[in-house]
Amino acid sequence: MAGHGTFQPKNPILKWLERRLPVLSLMHDSFVVYPVPRNLNYWWTFGGILSFMLAVQIVTGVVLAMHYTPTSSGAFDSVEHIMRDVNYGWLLRYIHANGASLFFLAAYIHIFRGLYYGSYKEPREVLWILGVIIFVLMMATAFMGYVLPWGQMSFWAATVITNLFSAIPGFGRAITQWLWGGYAVDQPTLQRFFSLHYLLPFMIAGVVVLHLWALHHVGQGNPLGIDVKSDRDTVPFTPYATAKDNFALICFVILLAWFVFYIPNFLGIPPDNYIPANPLQTPPHIVPEWYFLPFYAILRAIPNKLLGVVALFGSILVLFFLPWLDTSKVRSARFRPLYRQFFWVFVAVCIGLDYLGSKPAEGGYVIVARVLTAYYFLYFLVILPALGYLETPRPLPASISEPVLPEKSAAAVAMGARAPERKG
Amino acid sequence: MRKTALILACALATASSAVAEEQALAPRQSWSFAGPFGTFDRAQIQRGFHVYRDVCSACHAMKHVAFRNLAQPGGPGFSEAQAKQVASEYRINDGPNDKGEMFDRPGRLSDFFPSPDPNEQAARARFNGALPPDFSEIAKARGAEAGFPWVVFDAVRQYQEGGPDYIYAYLTGYGDPPAGVTLPPTQFWNNYFPGHRTAMRPPLQNGQVEYTDGTPTTTEQYSRDVTAFLMWVAEPHLEARKRIGFQVMIFLIVFGGLAYLSKKKVWADLH
Numbered sequence: 001m002a003g004h005g006t007f008q009p010k011n012p013i014l015k016w017l018e019r020r021l022p023v024l025s026l027m028h029d030s031f032v033v034y035p036v037p038r039n040l041n042y043w044w045t046f047g048g049i050l051s052f053m054l055a056v057q058i059v060t061g062v063v064l065a066m067h068y069t070p071t072s073s074g075a076f077d078s079v080e081h082i083m084r085d086v087n088y089g090w091l092l093r094y095i096h097a098n099g100a101s102l103f104f105l106a107a108y109i110h111i112f113r114g115l116y117y118g119s120y121k122e123p124r125e126v127l128w129i130l131g132v133i134i135f136v137l138m139m140a141t142a143f144m145g146y147v148l149p150w151g152q153m154s155f156w157a158a159t160v161i162t163n164l165f166s167a168i169p170g171f172g173r174a175i176t177q178w179l180w181g182g183y184a185v186d187q188p189t190l191q192r193f194f195s196l197h198y199l200l201p202f203m204i205a206g207v208v209v210l211h212l213w214a215l216h217h218v219g220q221g222n223p224l225g226i227d228v229k230s231d232r233d234t235v236p237f238t239p240y241a242t243a244k245d246n247f248a249l250i251c252f253v254i255l256l257a258w259f260v261f262y263i264p265n266f267l268g269i270p271p272d273n274y275i276p277a278n279p280l281q282t283p284p285h286i287v288p289e290w291y292f293l294p295f296y297a298i299l300r301a302i303p304n305k306l307l308g309v310v311a312l313f314g315s316i317l318v319l320f321f322l323p324w325l326d327t328s329k330v331r332s333a334r335f336r337p338l339y340r341q342f343f344w345v346f347v348a349v350c351i352g353l354d355y356l357g358s359k360p361a362e363g364g365y366v367i368v369a370r371v372l373t374a375y376y377f378l379y380f381l382v383i384l385p386a387l388g389y390l391e392t393p394r395p396l397p398a399s400i401s402e403p404v405l406p407e408k409s410a411a412a413v414a415m416g417a418r419a420p421e422r423k424g
Numbered sequence: 425m426r427k428t429a430l431i432l433a434c435a436l437a438t439a440s441s442a443v444a445e446e447q448a449l450a451p452r453q454s455w456s457f458a459g460p461f462g463t464f465d466r467a468q469i470q471r472g473f474h475v476y477r478d479v480c481s482a483c484h485a486m487k488h489v490a491f492r493n494l495a496q497p498g499g500p501g502f503s504e505a506q507a508k509q510v511a512s513e514y515r516i517n518d519g520p521n522d523k524g525e526m527f528d529r530p531g532r533l534s535d536f537f538p539s540p541d542p543n544e545q546a547a548r549a550r551f552n553g554a555l556p557p558d559f560s561e562i563a564k565a566r567g568a569e570a571g572f573p574w575v576v577f578d579a580v581r582q583y584q585e586g587g588p589d590y591i592y593a594y595l596t597g598y599g600d601p602p603a604g605v606t607l608p609p610t611q612f613w614n615n616y617f618p619g620h621r622t623a624m625r626p627p628l629q630n631g632q633v634e635y636t637d638g639t640p641t642t643t644e645q646y647s648r649d650v651t652a653f654l655m656w657v658a659e660p661h662l663e664a665r666k667r668i669g670f671q672v673m674i675f676l677i678v679f680g681g682l683a684y685l686s687k688k689k690v691w692a693d694l695h
Contacts, residue, residue, distance in 0.1 A: 038694065080488045080560065083661075090661045091668070235694065243687040250680040257676060261669025262460055262582045265564060271587065274565035274658070275557075284618070355572050 006033065030216055035234035036241045037222035039400050043117075044220070045248035046110040052249055053103040054208065058201050060096040061145075064089075068148065070194035072187045075150035076276040091260070097268035098259040100142050104291035106252065107135060115322075116343055118331030119221045125323040127214040130207055132319045137204045139292070139316075144197040146289060150190060151273030156286045158185045158193070164299075167309040184279065225331025226396055233400035285360060293357025294350050298376065300361040301369035311373065318380045325380055327388025335394040342383050349375045450568040450586075450593035450616055453648070457655055458585050460670060463663050464656050466501040471635055472653025473500055475646050477510075478633050480559065483551070483624075485539035488560035489657055492533040498663035499656060507533060514538055552610045554623035563587040563651070563658035587658070588651045590616065595647035598626040 007025035009015050018024050067086050069078035082089035111131070114120055120128035147158045162179050166172040181188025219228060228234055235241070259267060267290065272283050288296050298315050302308035318325075333340040349372045356369045456465040473494070476486070491511035494502045502510070511531035516538055519526035531538075541547035548555050557565075568586040570578060593616040601613040601620075611621045628646045635641050639649075656662070 077488070084488060084493075090665060094665075239690045240694070243683070243690040247680065247683040247687045250676060250683050254673070254676045254680065257669065257672050261665055261672060263579060263584050264665070265584060266579055269564075271565050271567040274561040358572070 030212075030237075031242075032236065032238040034216060034237040035228070035231070036220055036237050037228055037233060037400055038235045038240075039222050039224060040220065040241070040244075041223055042244070042248055043109070043113040044222075045245050046106050046113065047215075048245040049106045049249050049252045050103070050110060051208065052252075053099060053106060054201065054204060056099050057096060057103060058205070060092045060099065061198070061201065063092055064096055065198060068194075070148070070191050072150060072190055072277070075148060075190060079149045094260045094264040094268060095256075096145075098256060098264060100145060101267040101289065101291065102252070102256050102259065103138070104142070104289075107138060108291070111135065112347060115346075116333045116340075117221055117223060118225055118326070118328075118333070120323045121326065121329075121331050122323070123218045124214075124221065127211065127218060128323055129320055130211040130214060132316075134204055134207050134211060135319075136316060137200055137207065141197060141200040141204065142289065142291070144193040144200070147190065147193050148197060149269075149273055150277045151269075152275040152277055152281075152283050153270055153273040153286070155185060155277035155279065156283055157288055158189060160286055161288075162189070164309050164312070167306040169306065186279075221331065222400060223332060223334065224397060224400055225335070226400060229399045230401070287358055290354060290358070293355075294353035294376075295357075297353040297357035297369045298373045300357075301366060301373040311377075315376060318377070322380065322384075326384045327386075328391065328393070329388070330393040330396065335396055336387070336391060337394065338391040339384075339387050342379065342387070345375070346379050349379075448615055449570070450589040452568075452583075452585070452589055453592055455585050455588055455652065455655070457652070457662055459582060460666060462666055464498070464500075465652065467637060467639075468649050469500040469653045469656050470502070471637070471639060472649035472651070472656075474635075475628070475633050475650040476559070476653055479627055479646075480650065481537070481540060483540055483547075483556040484559045485541075485556075486537040486559040486657060487539060488536070488558075490534060490536045491531055493660060495533075496660065499660060500653070504533070511535060551623060554610075556624070559654060559657060561658045563591060563654040565658075566590040568593070585655075588655050591651045591654060592647050594622075595628060595651070596644055 007018075007028035009018050009024060014024060064082060067078065067082045067089065069075055079093070082093050084090075086092075114128065114131070143157070143161060147154045162176055162185060165179060166176040168175060177183060179189070180186065181192060222228075265271075270287070287293075295312050295315055299308045299312040302311050328336060328339065330336055333343055352372050353369065353376065356365055356372065359365045361369075456463060456468065476484075491507050491514075494500055494510060495504045495507040511533055514531035514535070514537070515528045516531045516535050517526055518529050521527055541550060544555060564587050566587045568590045569575060594614060597614050597616040599613055599615055601607055605613070607613060607621060610623060612623075612625050613620055614622045628643045628650075630643055631641045633641065633646060639645060659665075
């Protein structure tokens with residue numbers, strides 16, 4: 001992405017443009033000749049999937065906003081108007097609601113891929129931090145979007161989440177009222193959430209550009225976690241990565257279509273959100289969307305409200321420091337026998353917390369949630385720093401092309417090309 | 425570490441059994457609109473509409489549904505003339521006219537179903553403080569969730585009928601309270617209602633609504649028909665959604681297959 005590219009347009013109009021704004025060679029350098037490691041597996045396709053999902057959310061969201069009314073008396077009815085009377089409004093709304101869920105699914109896979117292959121390590125710390133910023137912005141956007149239909153769950157989720165800020169000593173009450181624009185979640189809250197819900201995706205898009213810039217500057221990681229050493233280690237982005245990303249994207253869209261067309265209310269909209277918001281009636285269980293549940297479980301695992309909120313925000317903030325908490329120089333978990341095991345336990349712990357977040361905070365659930373919360377923090381604050389010193393990594397291969405192309409013989413080369421990925 | 429994961433799973437299972445049992449889960453019914461090719465049974469939702477009009481509408485509003493919806497594709501299949509006829513049987517409050525007065529007139533296709541009560545307070549006053557819920561989205565606003573991990577299988581089996589299952593179970597779930605429980609005359613025992621005490625007296629009796637197509641006029645049949653009608657009311661574009669969904673799936677699978685083959689071809693020459 002730096003400097004002047006190798007792209008030489010033939011067309012006189014393009015030549016004219018290129019001399020004045022080298023946007024064509026920028027695109028050419030970034031998405032055509034950009035070298036990618038030849039051993040990338042399908043876990044590396046989620047970056048492209050996420051970009052696509054962001055575009056889908058923005059396009060459907062912009063059209064939905066043309067028909068939506070951000071008022072406490074009109075929001076619910078306007079969403080039903082979209083579902084019933086706007087041409088293909090049901091399709092737009094279901095894509096937008098389920099798209100948000102699958103956006104998070106893709107983001108979580110992308111994050112766990114980064115954890116497994118050590119994608120946050122030198123020189124990709126800033127790339128990682130930009131990713132965490134995108135994640136935080138996504139959470140804010142999704143939460144505010146969830147409030148907009150002004151159903152029961154919208155209203156009570158807004159009440160619970162904004163009340164978290166009341167735990168701040170001294171200023172809590174003032175900050176909460178400032179967020180609400182009044183003394184309770186009401187019309188001003190809905191209207192500002194709508195404004196911010198429209199704004200934040202474009203901020204996400206901006207940070208995505210920085211994320212891609214950093215990525216193209218330092219180059220992609222790869223499953224072996226070793227640096228690219230020669231041209232033999234890489235292939236051009238087009239057609240190799242584009243063909244692979246394209247196939248993975250279509251598979252992901254099939255999953256999205258399954259939810260949108262056949263079970264649109266499974267992940268997207270819980271029954272309580274088809275009941276208009278009623279400030280006088282609390283639903284029996286206030287449950288956030290599945291992608292917030294691990295953090296919700298951490299919040300409720302701590303008996304003290306302030307400490308619970310600190311743990312909730314801490315569980316996200318700790319990700320910013322991950323590049324320095326992991327003391328091992330070896331990137332890929334494939335060569336880290338101990339780390340790999342702790343990693344899979346961490347995955348299980350996150351799924352467990354997700355389940356516990358959907359359960360009432362009582363009895364055995366709370367005890368298990370506390371154990372899992374403890375592991376969540378120990379993993380980042382104790383296990384990762386200590387492992388760098390305690391673990392003996394397996395020997396790293398000399399280059400990316402070495403294990404991929406083990407012999408000069410044609411047969412071996414063909415096999416290697418077909419299965420560049422081997423289980424570590 | 426594999427062992428640790430196993431212990432975690434066991435701990436989770438114990439935790440879930442430690443928490444007190446909740447509401448009885450509504451049994452699953454077989455509905456014509458379930459599954460990837462589900463469609464509404466026109467005759468059934470027409471009968472369900474009659475049950476709504478003759479019984480439920482005395483207390484329950486349906487404010488997001490217009491008379492024109494009765495004649496739209498994917499619905500009960502009334503003709504436009506029939507929908508007009510239905511509309512004209514309702515009195516709609518309109519105005520103000522050029523004298524500044526509100527007036528009543530017969531309903532038109534563009535009108536929405538009128539509410540039985542002028543406002544929420546009036547409804548509550550009529551029902552000892554209870555509010556009969558609006559029916560527009562009720563089939564999606566109720567659920568019968570199986571809980572993790574069965575819920576994962578429901579995603580694969582495309583189970584989205586928790587609302588109708590609950591409504592049917594509720595309508596047919598009235599019974600005598602267990603020994604030792606006495607209810608005030610304004611409350612009724614229902615096996616599926618959360619907390620069991622519902623303010624609605626058993627609404628459907630055998631023979632209450634006349635069917636012209638020979639369908640048995642039983643409480644179970646009324647409940648089934650009106651539930652199917654309510655599902656259409658809540659999701660009027662369900663048929664179009666599933667039909668388009670199948671076309672999209674076919675397209676994506678073919679497209680995905682081609683994308684896979686081109687990926688294979690591109691990567692095959694990599695040496």
